[in-house]
Amino acid sequence: MAFSSEKEVYNFFISYAKKKGFGVTKKSVKKVDDGQLKYYSLTCSKFGKSRSNAKRSFNPKPSSKTGCKAKINVMVNDEGSFIISRANLEHNHGLSPSKSQFFRCNKAMDSHVKKRLEVNDEAGISLSKNFQSLVVEAGGYENLPFTERDCRNYIAKARKLRLGAGDAEALCDYFFRMQQRNPSFFYIIDMDEEGRLRNVFWADPRSIVAYESFGDVISFDTTYLTNRYNMPFAPFVGVNQHGQTMLLGCGLLSNEDIKTYIWLFSSWLNCMSGHYPKAIITDQCKAIKAAVAEVFPHSRHRFCLWHIMRKIPKKLGGLAKYKEVKKILKSAVYESVKVYEFEQTWGKMIKDFNLERNEWLNSLYDVRSYWVPAYIKNTFWAGMSTTQRSESVNAFFDGYVGAQTSLKQFVEQYDNALKSKIENENKADFASYNSSIPMITRFFFEKQFQEAYTNENFKMFQEEIQDMMYCNLDFDSVDGSISKFRVKDYFRGKDGRFKQQVVYDVCFNEVECDIKCSCCMFEFKGILCRHVVKVLIEKNVKEVPHRYILDRWRKDIKRRHTFIKSCCDDFDSSEKKLRYTKLCSKFYKVAVVGVESKENYEFLLNCIDDALDRIMKRPNSKGIDLNHVSMEPRMETNEGHQEISTIPARLLSPLKARAKGRPPSKRKQSTIEKIVEKKKRSKKKVNPNYNGVINDFDLNLDLSQRGEVQHFNCYGGFKETLV
Template identity: 60%
Template sequence: MEVDSNGGDNPSVNEGEQVEEPKKVNLEHNHDLIPTDSRHFAMNKKIRTPVKKRLEINDQAGIGVSRNYHSMVVEAGGYESLTFDERDAKNYINRARKLRLGEGDAKSLQSYFMRMQAHSEKFLYGIDVDEEFRIRNLFWADVRSRAMYESFGDVVSFDTTYLTNKYDMPFAPFVGVNHHGQFIFLGYGLLSSEDTDTFVWLFKSWLNCMSNNSPKAIITDQCRAMQNAIEIVFPQARHRWCLWHVMKKIPEKLKGYAQYEPIKLAMQNVVYDCLTRDEFEEKWEEMLTKFNFYDNEWLGVLYHERHRWVLVYVKVIFWAGMSTTQRSESMNAFFDEYVNPKTTLKQFVEQYDNALRSKVEEEKKSDFKSRHKLFDCLTIYGFEKQFQQAYTNTKFKEV
């Protein structure tokens, strides 16, 4: 037994045990205070209403979160002058993103969905809402779209570019091609943003609607978020960039060069006139050397992703005869008959049935012509007669 400092026995301590030193509390600060650190504490973080509005406007204008936040930093005179950081800005923007519905839009959508489901239980739709139950994204597929996908779902085109400028809100149709070479709708989406998470939600909703039967090939524009979502939801599908969208960017990316006209001609020759991969590689290298394009970032990305858009690389895959240029132009021409820059979403939904009936009537007319107004054979060979009887007029002309 040990003896305490006062000479008395200490019964609470056994032999061999160490005595713990008494704990002390120092009420004095033993480190320097850093006032600027206070803005990092959650209790001090706040995004004021005018700043929230600016963040939303910049986001709607397509300005990324980093640039959006940095503009606030510059305007405030430095990071220390802000009461929030980039993560806070990103979280707020994600919460604020929702479909920009006008007066009567939500009611029109609800009425349309209820009417279609009452007509057929095979009409499916999905609604994605935020934490405050505001509509963020929509998806729907009618009976005809689901039926057409069973026959013509091998190749799908997905495009969000048409209505973006008109409504500041992407209308995202899934488009295929039927046996007449006419484009057909295979599902539809209305989106509040164009990020990876949004596309993943839409693609999964559409895939579930189509009995999880993934397309073999899909055509889109050069959207990185879209590409990420395709790799997640359709990992086995061959992904191709729309050639029309790629070539449309030539003026934007190369117009500043003094030799723009020869450059544009060289680019077109390389893309359209090469018959083999080796020939493309040779002509591409010649173009880079002639115009000193080795430091051009845009061309570097195109070359790295050449398997997604160059004709000699994609021609080995079945694309259902889908022409990307014709697809984009015909889609625009079709919608121009039903909407204009002042059309509201409510009006668009009301016009939607008219547009669908127009597509159905177009196909019925083509079916009739293929049955009763056959194109004449050009030869005496029997196999041409077989083609004439087996194919629609459009496909027979192609053969």
């Protein structure tokens, strides 16, 4: 094949690579003496081999090089034509066309985008909002030829909504449109007897299917103030194969009592086809605890450890020996490997400091099996011990959801969060699929985990290998095929330094190659601990059984939810948005030329007017008018709850929610709410003589010492006459 320019060759090969799913880079450039290009190669981005010195490093960087030989050789003849002299199109790795936009060669920013970013920046719009506005306009991340890092943007200001109907009606209409786009979209709206919106739950199809793979552990938290109705945001959150947060549905609640939580959990369980989660993490709330026991009787329930431990200063700060009690209490919770160790330390603390009548400590001890790590470490929690996953979802809305946010605006912010989570998952999939973390040892079982696990989980396993050097192994006893070892390790403090030595028991069955450690890290997190690795090396185990490589952490499994596109994407208008973006880019180039002279300006205006007249005279230029079809509501009443799945004739907006079950001080406020509250407090600081009446009067001040009189216009209200 022959081309007229280097750019033409490059665009041709880039187009081919994007469709096939690989990146392109330029190699082997040769020029003649006069500097003219004579020969070069366009290769796959995985061409060559990694030259990392990571074998001696404990912090290796991922490498995408696989030694791929795919390339084309381009020669330039005497006439200046660019000719492909040789082509090798065979790759030694998998291809991913759906993720081609992440390759560096496919990233580009035109002048229109750059100009728009500059204008928005001058207008005071944050850079993160700039990027998200481009994503919304383009119809999705996959339609943008650049990423967040390329333009240093992240998210857009929430779309301005034109709500013709009431807040609740607009919300219901939004849900109905989502269900029209994808019938699997699930939502339930709970109303009271007056037809007023009370509670809302919804889940998109992608989240519903993702629950099949990652529904074993769920985090649930409601400590977030959401909108003008003070309705708590209640997300159901899971963890994917990369350790990232996944939204698995959420609700907006008008109350926080047992009845409301039972309704929400039942709605979520119905959405997930009745499949219970194996474990669920929540806040220490009596209403939530009772609702979980009612709706999820077979799920292992635990309280957020962080929420409990942060109460120590408030609950025990008045004790005479508070610092000593706090130190022993934390030691009992965090350093107890076995249950009896916790019992002994706790009992000794209560006795030594005469805390038998402390109600808070007694209440914690009664529910110790819900929060103490020694009691719950035998259950798989995907490495979670707190509800920080739910709080990280809440943090996404911080700064965008305030006291005046409508329900419809809030739901659209949820859509933005969902799109962002999907994009982050795609990026992580791309990174794990196209690059691997080099090994730091020559043990074959490390190779097993490198090939099977995602990069993030393999890093955690490598951390255990690194910390293995601080462990000392002692043989304990043998009983038939079962060998017992004692591994001495060091407990680390907050500063990372070794605090004290801890002994763990490891049992190894040579016949079944079954191994178990008393730290229960594999049962808790799904990653083999350093103590187990120490024994595997001692017993010369070259390959670990596949049961120790969990499917939920693997990168080579195609999960069903990745094939489902989020229904929040505007399928009908995505192509139109792409055409609009391209036209705007062309028009901007025309405008740059047109403003150079008056002749150019008038000529282009005439051309545009002429083109517009010709388009409007075409028979299909005005489009098709669609008649609006209204639907009557279909309601089902169940113990005072009315649940709807179509647009009601009249749905009233909710009343302001009243928090129950927990103190209002636990509520988190967004950045916007904090600023507004601060301004309100500053306005209340007025003159003590202010009588509440604003008057406009003149003040004559006699400055006798200076021999002059000045006239002032004063605004305010005073009880006393100024002399």
